[in-house]
Amino acid sequence: MNKVAAVPPSPLRAFWLKWRFHINVLLLLIPLGFMPKYFADAALFRGDTGIGERIVGDVQVGPWSLTLAEFRNEGPLPDPAGPMKFFNAALCDTCAKQVKATYLRIGKPRSLRAAGVIFFGTPYRMGAALPVPERTPADAELWVTMEGWDGSMHQGSIALSKASPATLAWLKERGAKP
Template identity: 35%
Template sequence: MLAAVLLSPPAYLAAVALAHEQPVLRADAIAGQAGPWRFAIAEADRRVPRILLGDFPTKSYQIRFCDTCDDQIRAAYLKVNKPRSLRGAGLVFGSDRWNRSVEIQLPNSTGPDSEIWLTVEGKDGSLHHAAFPIRQISPATADWLQHRRQEP
């Protein structure tokens, strides 16, 4: 019993020290603006994409809009390559506020020079876009895509 009481504070402090840092707060997060709304976006982890059944690579991202902007946003979507319409804007970021996250599929046509497109829909119905080179937002993914292209 005494051992459990004595070990609890060090165990708690170790858990706090190892707590996962929010991706949008890391130094590699990209600060940007879509229309009037400022945001920070980052890949959830810096590793290469996860491969799902059927050889589909996926990558997770997180976004956070500025505190005053967040109430004005209905939804945010992310996809590889420029969307043609709102119906094709990509997958919607989960959560209605603060740190929103999404996991997108990287189509077979995705290359190291492709772009990730963010579409933000305001509560007023307006749509705004921002694009990021994969090499900027996910360097390890760009290298992985380059290597994958060179394989026979």
């Protein structure tokens, strides 16, 4: 008769056999820790929580007005084209059918050709990615240009310090260049 000696399991296999249930539970619980942020982001993208994390306020542009909001209450994000700051806006109910296009820019535009970035989306939830030049002064203004279906153009402004304190802090941190 041949007797085969039992070989003890390797230390790694013994560890796995003893702790596999706990490791699997941990692998399920770790993603659950990120779920609140995931659902908050999903609600923000759907528009369930409003038009942004921080509502700037109403900006009067000629006879029209719009509610401006920072998409995220943070400084500009890096982008290959330069730092970008995201803003959302919603037109007033009465002017939604009268406005053809809405533009946003740092500094006063010289003409419609230099009006800035265009807002995209529905009149009640528009978005724009605004490039932030590194030479932006601390007293800069955000200019909103609106073009009506009748060809009229109106402009309004809001101080950058009021519209996005996080962007101003970001500029100070980077040492705004003259």
